[in-house]
Amino acid sequence: MVTAVRQDKAKPQIRRVVVSGYYGFRNSGDEAVLKSILFALAEEGAEQGVQIVPVVLSVDPAWTTKMYGVESVHRMKLGEIVRAIRGSDGLISGGGSLLQDATGAATIPYYTGVIKLAQLLGKPTFIYAQGIGPVNRRWMDRLIRGVMRKSAYVSVRDAESAELLGRMGVPRDRIDVVPDPVMGLPLAREAASGGGAADAEPAAAAGKSPLPVVGVSLRHWRKDGADLARAAAALGALARSRAVRLRFLPFHTPSDAEASQWVIGQLGDLGESVAEIAQPGDDPQAMLLEVSRCDALFGMRLHALIYAANQSVPLIGLSYDPKIDQFLNRLGLKPIGTTESLDPDAFAAAVGRLLDESAEWRTAHGGVIARLKQEARKPAKQIVAKIR
Incomplete structure (x- = not known):
């Protein structure tokens, strides 16, 4: 008994x-x-x-x-x-x-x-x-x-x-x-093993391109498309200022893929740079892995920026909604522009600094990122305790 x-x-x-x-x-x-x-x-x-x-x-x-x-x-x-x-x-x-x-x-x-x-x-x-x-x-x-x-x-x-x-x-x-719950989302390998960011580094390195990879997450917003045209001008300026691989990441299909394809069509001569669209599928952790393999990320979608912070990828945001500014503010950052205004030369210079000074960026923001990842678990902890 x-x-x-x-x-x-x-x-x-x-x-x-x-x-x-x-x-x-x-x-x-x-x-x-x-x-x-x-x-x-x-x-x-x-x-x-x-x-x-x-x-x-x-x-x-x-x-x-x-x-x-x-x-x-x-x-x-x-x-x-x-x-x-x-x-x-x-x-x-x-x-x-x-x-x-x-x-x-x-x-x-x-x-x-x-x-x-x-x-x-x-x-x-x-x-x-x-x-x-x-x-x-x-x-x-x-x-x-x-x-x-x-x-x-x-x-x-x-x-x-x-x-x-x-x-x-x-x-x-x-x-x-x-923080947003996605700050606590691990890579798929981490989910199985309980590993941390250090474990994720080999997986990220395995997908590295000879050219620095700049992840790009755009969406339709203005009906006249002027915001995407400005983004195309800025990305074109970056691609012509240095050789990069622009890897477009569609977070919402098919609309983001359509927006990305349109922007690629507006880039013009990229010189030694290349542009492509990723196809990670529906699993969020597959997209998280895509982001982890970037050297920097330019994001309009909120969760593209959160994915980048999650994986300590230097990021730069374009604001179309206060939630973008609010998240960047938690990291001590400001958007590079908005859907109404984006300077191509300033954008190219800012992304260039992220690529050249990535270690410094991670050192400057690593503490707050670690804290946000830990705090992202608080709601689950509280809910389980109250419902048990």
Whole structure:
């Protein structure tokens, strides 16, 4: 009898957790957020003796299940959502920029609606490293305020998001400011072995090009394409000032690949430089490996910049949204330009310095990067502790 009791105590507790976010759309940044959350929950669960069983709300449940090996239900089928939440021990909302109305008026009502549904069903809700805003429709403040006040744990990915929630009426002392979850995402080899950045160096070196590799992550933003034209002029200036390999990294397919192809067509004579588009596939860790093999990265996509910081790749950002400025600010950096203004000569000189002074860049920013990677695990630690 005593032996049976000991065996039972050794078994981990099982907790089912529904995860809500912008998942299944095959956007590398958002998929990286999901993979980072799943990885952190599994690691923290193992440390605390809890087996977390995620159920992901996805626009493509079959693909999500195949990609991550987790249960998944359709994010737009209410009956499936209700059954998943009712059978769970809680709901995680995040990460990413879920609570903003720049992409449309339906976004905030959808995500707050899912959180509210879980609360009505008596389940604890957890906000995982979200970026809040912009919120231009003031009537949406009450939707956000209502679910945040009733959540068991609230974390946001930058101080500006915390301040915005505070202005909406969410008590500031209930909000943790943490890094984006992707700062804690390991390379695939690290995920299997538990290794660190030092272990990643041979893998990165294995893919090095004879020419310095400059990763490029662009997206459509301005309807007239003037921002991409400016980026093309800047990249052309860089390529003609020194021999480089411009490796375009499409984070959201097919739109980013189309934007990259258009920019390549505008570069003109590159001299000894070359331009190409990477095809890493859907796995976020495959894109993380691509970024790790770059000598520098020029990013418009937020998660391209986060991937670079994760792998200590010197980076330079182009701002199209406050979230870009906010992330760069955490690293002590400023964008090289915006979608409205980008000086080609200043850009070429700045990237040149990153390539020539990469060791100095890593020394200057290594401390804050290490801290952000460690702090990225805090939400998972807190959630597992509260749900066990």
